[in-house]
Amino acid sequence: MTHEEYKKASLISKEEAQRSLFNEYFNYVYTIVFSRLRSCARREDIEECVSDSFADIYIYYDESRELSGDISGFIGTVARRKAADMYSRLTHKNITTVSVDDEEAAELEAPDNTEEIIENKDIRTRLLNCVNLLGEPDSVIIIQKYFFRRTSKEIAEIVSMSPEAVRMRTSRALTRLRKKLTEMNISL
Numbered sequence: 076m077t078h079e080e081y082k083k084a085s086l087i088s089k090e091e092a093q094r095s096l097f098n099e100y101f102n103y104v105y106t107i108v109f110s111r112l113r114s115c116a117r118r119e120d121i122e123e124c125v126s127d128s129f130a131d132i133y134i135y136y137d138e139s140r141e142l143s144g145d146i147s148g149f150i151g152t153v154a155r156r157k158a159a160d161m162y163s164r165l166t167h168k169n170i171t172t173v174s175v176d177d178e179e180a181a182e183l184e185a186p187d188n189t190e191e192i193i194e195n196k197d198i199r200t201r202l203l204n205c206v207n208l209l210g211e212p213d214s215v216i217i218i219q220k221y222f223f224r225r226t227s228k229e230i231a232e233i234v235s236m237s238p239e240a241v242r243m244r245t246s247r248a249l250t251r252l253r254k255k256l257t258e259m260n261i262s263l
Contacts, residue, residue, distance in 0.1 A: 076100070078146055081136075093133050096150075102215045102234060103147065104128050104154040109218060110203060111158035115165045118223065128157040198261060205255045213248035216241055 076099050084092035108124045116124070131153050136146070206214050212234040219225045219233060227238040227245070234241065 076146060077144060081146060093129075096132070096146075097129055100147065100150050101125070102211060104150060105233075106207075106215060106218065107151060107154040108158045108161075109222070110207075111155070111162055112165070113222060115162060120161065120165065124157050124161045125154075127161075128154045131157065201259060201261060202256070205252055205259070208255065209248050209251060212236070213244055213251075216244055217248050217252065220245060 076096060081092055081096060084095055105121075105125050108121055108128065112121050112124060128150075132150055135153070136149060206217050208214075209217065215234055216230055219230045220227075225233075227241045230236075231238045231241045236244070
């Protein structure tokens with residue numbers, strides 16, 4: 076959606092313009108938020124962050140300004156900032172500090188499998204990058220199916236397709252994903 080399209084829709088009906096914006100950019104915002112929060116947030120937290128992102132978009136986007144072009148940059152920035160804020164809130168709760176001079180500090184050690192943890196994180200990051208390279212809607216379908224364990228019917232509602240089309244796209248996307256991973260010497 077361009078700035079001009081949103082501006083024209085807002086003149087007719089602010090609510091309808093916001094609904095159109097939501098329908099067009101939901102998957103984009105959800106993917107941004109999910110990729111940032113998947114390691115520390117529950118599904119409800121991710122959905123809350125997506126909702127908060129759209130609330131901020133509606134509040135702060137000024138359609139009366141003279142702009143041209145796509146508004147996805149603004150939307151992506153708002154989503155990334157909201158996700159970063161929520162990430163900080165969620166991870167800050169889990170951090171405990173111990174003074175170096177404290178007796179407990181001597182008892183704290185890194186886990187024995189630190190190298191394995193780092194390697195797995197690197198593989199997950201590379202995997203997610205490959206999934207994102209599939210493009211829309213394939214990346215959304217794969218993330219919803221294999222990260223959130225949603226059914227084809229649930230995914231169909233999210234991406235506005237039939238469940239059969241979702242299953243077909245999943246199959247094709249997995250084939251493309253396997254090829255990309257093989258090229259990167261990653262085997263799962």
